[in-house]
Amino acid sequence: xxxxxxxxxxxxxxxxxxxxxxxxxxxxxxxxxxxxxxxxxxxxxxxxxxxxxxxxxxxxxxxxxxxxxxxxxxxxxxxxxxxxxxxxxxxxxxxxxxxxxxxxxxxxxxxxxxxxxxxxxxxxxxxxxxxxxxxxxxxxxxxxxxxxxxxxxxxx
Numbered sequence: 001x002x003x004x005x006x007x008x009x010x011x012x013x014x015x016x017x018x019x020x021x022x023x024x025x026x027x028x029x030x031x032x033x034x035x036x037x038x039x040x041x042x043x044x045x046x047x048x049x050x051x052x053x054x055x056x057x058x059x060x061x062x063x064x065x066x067x068x069x070x071x072x073x074x075x076x077x078x079x080x081x082x083x084x085x086x087x088x089x090x091x092x093x094x095x096x097x098x099x100x101x102x103x104x105x106x107x108x109x110x111x112x113x114x115x116x117x118x119x120x121x122x123x124x125x126x127x128x129x130x131x132x133x134x135x136x137x138x139x140x141x142x143x144x145x146x147x148x149x150x151x152x153x154x155x156x
Contacts (some may be wrong), residue, residue: 077096080092
């Protein structure tokens with residue numbers, strides 16, 4: 001982790017040095033300030049969208065992991081944009097913009113599914129997580145047929 005942080009600091013210094021060499025000190029400061037203002041405005045707008053989507057999902061009673069994860073990623077992107085530097089601004093913008101945020105969301109949810117299974121296996125022994133949905137009991141003509149619930153099994 002310390003190596004990753006040192007690489008990040010080195011990348012930020014190199015990016016600021018390169019931009020400073022190209023546009024000068026005042027141009028670099030202007031770009032950093034413009035990135036912070038534009039990024040914070042974009043984070044606020046996308047955060048409000050994510051909050052509205054989460055509220056509508058919660059009201060309709062459907063699972064809101066997509067909306068909740070979007071809100072978390074927008075918040076993280078906003079924090080990265082407010083950290084001074086060009087590398088953090090680019091990473092923050094990637095987390096705020098919807099197309100790249102969808103990719104980050106899929107990667108994050110896949111990672112969390114694997115971690116949840118691994119954690120459950122450590123705490124209680126082997127566990128199988130089934131991704132499915134609850135269906136209401138509907139009257140059937142043929143009572144001999146069992147109720148079938150389709151789903152997919154997520155394993156470690």
